[in-house]
Amino acid sequence: MYGRVVGVTVVGVRGHPVVVEAHIGRGLPSLTLTGLPGATVQDARDRIRPAVENAGLEWPLRRVVVNLSPGSLRKEGPGLDLPVAMGVLAASGQARARRLEGWVFAGELSLRGTLVSTPGMLSVAIAAARRGSKGVVVPAANAAEAALVDGLEVVGAPSLRDVVGFFRGAWVPAPPQIGEPARDGRHAVDLAEIRGQAQARRALEVAAAGGHNILLIGAPGAGKTMLARRLATILPTMTRAEALEVTQLHSVAGLLDAGGLIRERPFRAPHHTVSIAALLGGGSSSLRPGEVSLAHHGVLFMDEFTEFRRDATEGLRQPLEDGRVVVTRVAGSAEFPARFTLVAAANPCPCGFHGDAARRCTCPDHRVESYRAKLSGPLLDRVDLRVVVPRLTRSELLGEATGEPSVAVRARVEEARARQRRRYGSSGFHCNAQLPGPAVRREARIATDARDLLAEAVDRHALTGRGFDRALKVARTIADLAGADTVGSEHVVEALAYRATEPSGSAVRVG
């Protein structure tokens, strides 16, 4: 006796269709899984029989062989519980094989036979739609995310019994809640909540407008975290395609709570003790997206940047350059999108009070120097804006008005982004931050006096060679914010204010 259904295994964020064949033959009662099942699928062997029996269905007391194909692909995840169970039920004649054709099954079973919320169901639905399936059967808790995919019938079933009932015409699923939340693009925090810090707020606006990464240097309590959190609120509103990608990543990571589409740009703030696998993605058996991917299309905030392990920060170079991470393990490799804006924050020195107005720095010289050495290097070369965030005194705080709300800033940011898209057209770049050095010099359209000013800054040791390109990119973005076609000297001059590589400038500058 033979049965055949289709399931999906998720590798990285991508769902791969898996044909599940079940054969019931003579022999002692057993269940054998073939076709390269990973540890998490082998794990399901002992779970499926009780689930079937507790659902009021019959487990064939014979030798059951289930094959998962293609055999070259390692299958992972509990989502294959349901297709394996359905395959056996089809083979034993408890479900009509003809009815199951064109459907894709996914979901984890409990011993009681209920379907529990399973990660990656959005990826399953996308794979099903790509395959041209009629519909997808998923746990009821995941119906909303699966329903985000157009042209696919979604059955959200609470239990295995209901799935069988559905195909016998004995049970009708509730229509899935279409998960487009009403609070469209509204964030829990707003830029208007920040008092003072006009220069830092402006730097955030520039970072958002040009897609630049940013380094915030300031004493503890200056408000670096507050500022970073609000960068996500002034980035352009996500397109539906972007929102789907973000939702898919959170679904795969099992971080999607009942809601459907994620409309807010994510903000991730891993602690500096984070492991490489948690930061970049990985894991021993199934490969999970890391913090860099959970921050996809959003903000990755690394507070105490100098405290992160060196291999962790080095590992950020690939995602910062390519917008994706490839995680390779013995079990296989997976690719996760990871295009984020990096906000790094650091104290100006180990004690945190170098250059502070009120407190005195107590660091020995050599520690300040070795600390500053950490604030340079290949990774920080990809950070275009470096801003000092002063710790405001009480009187300064009280005297400052609150600033513009995020909505107003975001409108300017979106306009500047539109200018960049028009300028770069089909060249493959989306924003100024992506341009490599030579391309910036070619594309920036800089006025002669502005170029002279930059060259003078280099002559005065106020800029390094790399700093030149960074300043030019930032100036281009400032010009875009101002709606100017040509980068003028006023834009260059402002860009130079965001070059505080040295916290409060340690070198003595010669007039």
Added chain:
Amino acid sequence: MSDDAPEGASGPPWPTWPVGFVGTPEDRSAALVLSALQGLTPRRLLERAQQHRTASAVLADIRRGSAGSERDRAFARTLDPASIGAAADACAARIVTWDDPSYPSQLRHIHDPPVLLYVIGADLPDVGSAVAVVGARSCTEIGREVAFGIGRALGVARATVISGAARGIDAAAHLGALDARGGTVAVMGCGVDVPYPRGSRELLERIRDSGTIVSEHAPGTPPFQRNFPARNRIVAGLSAATVVVEGATGSGSMITAEHAMEFGRDVYAVPGPVTSALSSVPLRLIRDGATMIRGPADLIEDLGLAPEAGAGPDLAELSADERRVLDRLAGPTLPDRVAAALGASVPEAVAILMRLELRGLVRNVGGRFESTLRGSAASG
């Protein structure tokens, strides 16, 4: 005892080395060994010298075991003066002893003068043209720039800057002198060939090339902490005047200034905010009678040196807005405030501040901006 007063001048009212203490080659060798002993302070050595009159006699006394620590005695027995001489040769250091005519005369009048000096580079300056600039290691940006300015002004005026090559004020003062191609002397608390502090390695190389490095300790002596306060008496002793830029209570700059006062040299201090811990030494000194200076110009004037030609930035080229901003920057000011005062946007204010910073008229201190012009120029 006329032999206590060399050069026939009236000696200081405290004991110094007897004439002829390092008179013979044997005494010279003995003095080299003495300079390598750690347990023997200059003061104690000087007491021995009053008794024994020559370096070889003092050394013999120590070797016999009547002075110095147990470790020093063991060390003194094994030490070969030739190897110290060779080490000095290896780092191109000259040895100047109390009985050499080239021994700096200003040091003959201080407490516990060094019996010998290891000198690398240019000759030590005359007292009239040497000024010590000292202050805190972890100084403020302002202090650093003031020290740099003073060092530079002294360099331009052909005076020699004496300091301790430490980070912070010391380094800035040396750099200022080097920047003006002036002379500068780094007085070390370790051997002349020991690059300490590590952060000053590059600075010490520059000083070796165009200035002087000097120490009373044998080459290779590690930077023992106890050597540093004693080193300050040489800094003060080599100089006609001592300038303190910033210093917290209990810091080495206070010791240097006290030495200078004892030796009858002038003391100058640059004031700072009364609330800052780094102002405590300068303000204390001013209260006790040191001369307050507002910057390089005051010092040059008071010392009667030729002022720097063509000094002062040209303010005529500034735009009206730039002038207005510059005039308002009395103390560290947030760009928000500058923008509000001008009625301009923050980006506009930031752009103006950056133009001024590029001209060196304004600096960024931890996110706040302030004028680099002190007193006279900015108020005009």
